[in-house]
Amino acid sequence: MSAAPSPIPVITIDGPSASGKGTVAERVAVALGFHFLDSGALYRLTALSAMKHGVALDDEARVAELAGHLPATFRDGSVWLAGENVTDAIRAEAVGEGASKVAALPGVRAALLDRQRAYRQPPGLVADGRDMGTVVFADAATKVFLTASAEARAERRYKQLIEKGNSASLTALVADMQARDARDSARTVAPLKPAPDALLLDTTHMDIESAVQAVLAHYHSKQ
Numbered sequence: 171m172s173a174a175p176s177p178i179p180v181i182t183i184d185g186p187s188a189s190g191k192g193t194v195a196e197r198v199a200v201a202l203g204f205h206f207l208d209s210g211a212l213y214r215l216t217a218l219s220a221m222k223h224g225v226a227l228d229d230e231a232r233v234a235e236l237a238g239h240l241p242a243t244f245r246d247g248s249v250w251l252a253g254e255n256v257t258d259a260i261r262a263e264a265v266g267e268g269a270s271k272v273a274a275l276p277g278v279r280a281a282l283l284d285r286q287r288a289y290r291q292p293p294g295l296v297a298d299g300r301d302m303g304t305v306v307f308a309d310a311a312t313k314v315f316l317t318a319s320a321e322a323r324a325e326r327r328y329k330q331l332i333e334k335g336n337s338a339s340l341t342a343l344v345a346d347m348q349a350r351d352a353r354d355s356a357r358t359v360a361p362l363k364p365a366p367d368a369l370l371l372d373t374t375h376m377d378i379e380s381a382v383q384a385v386l387a388h389y390h391s392k393q
């Protein structure tokens with residue numbers, strides 16, 4: 171199910187959780203004046219919607235039905251679901267955990283496909299996720315796979331949580347990170363893996379700005 175060739179440029183940025191790809195993707199989009207797709211937010215919204223409707227996260231048909239008709243809007247940095255501001259709610263660890271579960275269901279992935287592709291609008295798109303370069307925008311000219319060691323990613327998440335006044339355990343975060351990576355990489359549909367033509371960027375020892383510059387340089391080298 172690959173997209174038809176399109177003249178509208180797409181930069182795909184895939185990678186594991188807390189690799190920094192969301193921040194990098196957003197900054198690249200701002201630098202180029204491109205649209206931005208946070209595809210993980212759609213899986214998080216699907217999980218939250220299922221939880222709110224009391225639908226089991228492994229009930230593929232019902233979760234796919236919800237995913238296909240998500241009453242979600244993105245406005246000025248906020249995310250709304252059926253008129254409720256869920257910007258913070260979708261970032262909760264439990265919802266991320268749920269997102270990883272519903273994302274393993276082929277029917278759910280299929281239900282979200284057209285919605286993701288509709289973000290490809292002029293002058294261009296930066297798409298952040300797990301399968302942007304391998305499935306959703308397989309014809310993109312610029313693909314990046316951003317990664318960092320599980321320890322480095324857990325440490326970044328730990329700092330974010332502490333800064334927000336939450337308590338957290340670094341050991342537990344490393345374990346959660348590894349479990350989620352394993353599930354995202356082992357699933358049969360659209361597993362987390364670099365596209366063969368993706369630039370691999372290991373940000374373990376790299377700051378955000380250097381990663382942004384590396385992605386922009388890669389994009390310009392393809393023009």
Ligand code: DC
Pocket residue numbers: 187188209210211213214266269270271273274298299300301302350354
């Ligand atoms: O990027 P994130 O942490 O917001 O993503 C939440 C979950 O959604 C993650 O565990 C994997 C899944 N996901 C996916 O399977 N495919 C995508 N394109 C984006 C996210």
